[in-house]
Amino acid sequence: MNSEALFINGKRKYIFCGDDQGLKLLSSVMEKVIEEGLIHERFLLSDRKMPLLEDFLRSQNMGTFLYLAIPFSELQRFRTAIEDIGYSDEEVQYIGYGEKIISLFCCRCHEINKTKHEQKRLFCQGCGLDLEVSDHYSDLHDAFLGYVAKL
Amino acid sequence: MKWTADLEHFPYPFKGSTYRYSNNSIPMITPISVEITPDYKNEMLLKRNLLTHHPDRCYQSLPHTKTAQWEIVELVIDHLAAHYPNEFTIEKQNSTWIFSNKLLDEKVEFVFGDLQSLPCEPLAFISHHVQEDLILMMQRDDDLYLDAGQLCFPANWSLAFNIGMKFKNIHHPIPGFKEEGLDDRILQFLLRLEAGNPWERKNWSLMAGDRLDTSLETFDQWGQLRKQVTKENAGKLVHIRVEVQKLFRLSQTNNILFTIHTHLLSLEQLTAIPEWLQQFYDILSKLPPHIVEYKGISLYKNAVLKYLEKQLERVKAT
Numbered sequence: 001m002n003s004e005a006l007f008i009n010g011k012r013k014y015i016f017c018g019d020d021q022g023l024k025l026l027s028s029v030m031e032k033v034i035e036e037g038l039i040h041e042r043f044l045l046s047d048r049k050m051p052l053l054e055d056f057l058r059s060q061n062m063g064t065f066l067y068l069a070i071p072f073s074e075l076q077r078f079r080t081a082i083e084d085i086g087y088s089d090e091e092v093q094y095i096g097y098g099e100k101i102i103s104l105f106c107c108r109c110h111e112i113n114k115t116k117h118e119q120k121r122l123f124c125q126g127c128g129l130d131l132e133v134s135d136h137y138s139d140l141h142d143a144f145l146g147y148v149a150k151l
Numbered sequence: 152m153k154w155t156a157d158l159e160h161f162p163y164p165f166k167g168s169t170y171r172y173s174n175n176s177i178p179m180i181t182p183i184s185v186e187i188t189p190d191y192k193n194e195m196l197l198k199r200n201l202l203t204h205h206p207d208r209c210y211q212s213l214p215h216t217k218t219a220q221w222e223i224v225e226l227v228i229d230h231l232a233a234h235y236p237n238e239f240t241i242e243k244q245n246s247t248w249i250f251s252n253k254l255l256d257e258k259v260e261f262v263f264g265d266l267q268s269l270p271c272e273p274l275a276f277i278s279h280h281v282q283e284d285l286i287l288m289m290q291r292d293d294d295l296y297l298d299a300g301q302l303c304f305p306a307n308w309s310l311a312f313n314i315g316m317k318f319k320n321i322h323h324p325i326p327g328f329k330e331e332g333l334d335d336r337i338l339q340f341l342l343r344l345e346a347g348n349p350w351e352r353k354n355w356s357l358m359a360g361d362r363l364d365t366s367l368e369t370f371d372q373w374g375q376l377r378k379q380v381t382k383e384n385a386g387k388l389v390h391i392r393v394e395v396q397k398l399f400r401l402s403q404t405n406n407i408l409f410t411i412h413t414h415l416l417s418l419e420q421l422t423a424i425p426e427w428l429q430q431f432y433d434i435l436s437k438l439p440p441h442i443v444e445y446k447g448i449s450l451y452k453n454a455v456l457k458y459l460e461k462q463l464e465r466v467k468a469t
């Protein structure tokens with residue numbers, strides 16, 4: 001999950017997917033792909049609806065590389081769906097923009113805390129424990145796990 | 152809780168002189184999902200207490216799991232009655248079942264398949280009679296989901312957080328697991344698990360203290376002991392924690408029952424056997440740093456190694 005797209009060479013096909021603002025963030029990589037004469041396709045996520053995109057991604061061949069650029073707040077949800085379709089981390093770049101608020105599940109009291117994604121530490125609002133933000137994520141809670149930051 | 156049985160019954164986990172993550176599952180010789188040890192009564196008391204006072208921490212289930220839960224009840228009760236006929240019996244009169252637990256002097260009558268006939272969910276009910284933690288992994292869309300579980304003695308993970316999670320996702324915190332492709336290989340192995348051919352594996356770790364309930368929720372308390380380990384007290388304070396894990400395909404609902412039986416042994420007891428002492432020393436001294444860190448040994452590894460070296464000297468001198 002980055003805020004800037006990087007060109008990755010040598011893929012059979014490139015897909016640029018995002019909402020209006022997201023596609024702008026992908027424009028420099030898109031230009032590069034056009035310059036090199038590589039196969040590509042644009043997919044505008046006008047209303048950020050998942051099912052259409054899912055069908056589209058399912059119909060792609062192996063060797064397809066995906067750039068997805070949407071607000072940070074939506075990114076994890078999309079990522080889960082895209083992984084379910086079978087895209088691995090090596091086949092996708094996730095680009096986020098805007099303020100990224102994530103949920104953090106307290107390992108001690110199970111409180112779900114809201115926090116900015118840059119934040120690495122946090123005091124739990126439920127029990128006051130000093131929490132360390134991890135990348136262990138639960139779809140069901142739509143939250144990351146907060147571990148004891150300091151014994 | 153201390154190991155009180157014979158050392159020869161301890162599920163000693165090591166082979167060779169190094170340890171790496173791998174699929175170390177083996178076919179089970181005696182297909183039984185649960186085991187009764189001499190600590191049965193103490194552990195049931197502890198478990199029932201935890202279930203009563205910390206229900207969210209120790210029990211989670213999603214609504215669509217009831218049929219699979221009944222299948223677990225049947226499997227576990229049949230195993231208990233077949234392998235421990237003096238301790239457990241089951242009388243089945245059509246769908247009315249009478250289950251007797253003679254160790255605890257309890258008799259429960261219920262209608263199999265009828266939720267109203269039990270005081271709690273079926274998985275919770277059977278959990279009250281076995282030392283194992285019981286996890287239901289439901290299979291759908293070529294994946295396994297942790298959709299229900301009873302977990303009183305976790306090795307520092309949270310059932311409440313992991314409920315509903317997929318197999319690979321559950322194993323995300325383990326360093327190198329995904330990079331080495333182990334998560335996918337093990338998942339594929341589990342998806343092919345067949346009814347009637349259960350598998351088992353052992354997982355091990357070290358801990359400071361002898362608590363069975365090392366939940367993630369209470370880590371801020373029990374984790375403190377890690378700071379108190381010295382080469383002098385390591386023999387009594389530090390314990391090896393071995394989980395005997397069993398995997399059963401549930402033939403009717405095509406899900407998987409995963410049972411975890413946790414055993415603790417103090418280093419003092421472990422090192423009483425010279426071969427174990429040497430092998431454990433070799434393994435610990437060569438354990439890759441990412442595994443040392445993940446298993447939570449970093450803070451006191453050196454103290455343990457010094458303790459073991461002293462024990463090795465003692466053995467050589469005699």
Ligand code: HEM
Binds near residue numbers: 307309
């Ligand atoms: C199917 C049921 C299974 C469940 C529910 C399960 C669950 C878990 C959980 C919750 C953890 C701790 C993760 C954390 O730190 O949050 C873990 C660790 C681990 N699991 Fe599994 N697991 C299962 C099967 C397996 C199998 C079949 C294998 C290997 C063949 C395996 C290998 C491991 C290993 C190597 C670790 C790290 C343990 C350590 O270093 O102490 N698991 N598992």
Ligand SMILES: [Zn+2]
Binds near residue numbers: 108
């Ligand atoms: Zn908290």
